[in-house]
Amino acid sequence: xxxxxxxxxxxxxxxxxxxxxxxxxxxxxxxxxxxxxxxxxxxxxxxxxxxxxxxxxxxxxxxxxxxxxxxxxxxxxxxxxxxxxxxxxxxxxxxxxxxxxxxxxxxxxxxxxxxxxxxxx
Numbered sequence: 001x002x003x004x005x006x007x008x009x010x011x012x013x014x015x016x017x018x019x020x021x022x023x024x025x026x027x028x029x030x031x032x033x034x035x036x037x038x039x040x041x042x043x044x045x046x047x048x049x050x051x052x053x054x055x056x057x058x059x060x061x062x063x064x065x066x067x068x069x070x071x072x073x074x075x076x077x078x079x080x081x082x083x084x085x086x087x088x089x090x091x092x093x094x095x096x097x098x099x100x101x102x103x104x105x106x107x108x109x110x111x112x113x114x115x116x117x118x119x120x121x
Contacts, residue, residue, distance in 0.1 A: 015065045016058060019048035022072040028074050036119055043112045044072050050105045058101035060094070067094040068109055071116075084121045088113055 023045035029037050049070055055061045071087040079087070095109040 006072040015062065015069075016048045017042055017049055018069055019051070019065065019072070022069055022076070023030070023048065025076045026072055029078075031078050032075070032119075037116070039115055040072070040075065040112065043108055043115065045067065046103055047108045047112075050108055051102070055102040055105060058098065060098040061105060064091075064094040064098040064102065064105055064109055066090050068112065081121065084116070088116050088121055 023041045026032075026037060026041040026044060032040070047065070051061065051065050056065065066089075067090050071084075071091050074084055074087045091109055092113050095106045095113070098109075099106045
């Protein structure tokens with residue numbers, strides 16, 4: 001008997017859990033300055049809390065969440081500057097598309113982009 005696909009609620013919790021876990025990992029990213037490390041981790045954590053099931057029902061908002069997660073992973077893994085810049089650009093584009101469905105999450109994503117710009121990324 002084939003497995004049934006997970007419910008939307010399970011997927012939503014998975015995205016939120018993944019972002020929260022990535023925030024914890026960023027707190028241990030020793031290649032970043034402590035203040036930047038903490039600020040980025042706090043923003044990723046804040047984003048995980050802002051992404052309610054209602055907000056994640058939008059494909060644009062779900063894309064914003066996965067794009068932010070990809071950027072957090074790249075930061076943790078000390079990706080090359082060009083990969084980080086590309087991940088930042090993808091986050092900016094995802095924020096533009098999700099703006100009407102999830103203004104709070106979009107605002108957090110924009111704060112992440114601004115912080116990365118301040119870091120020279």
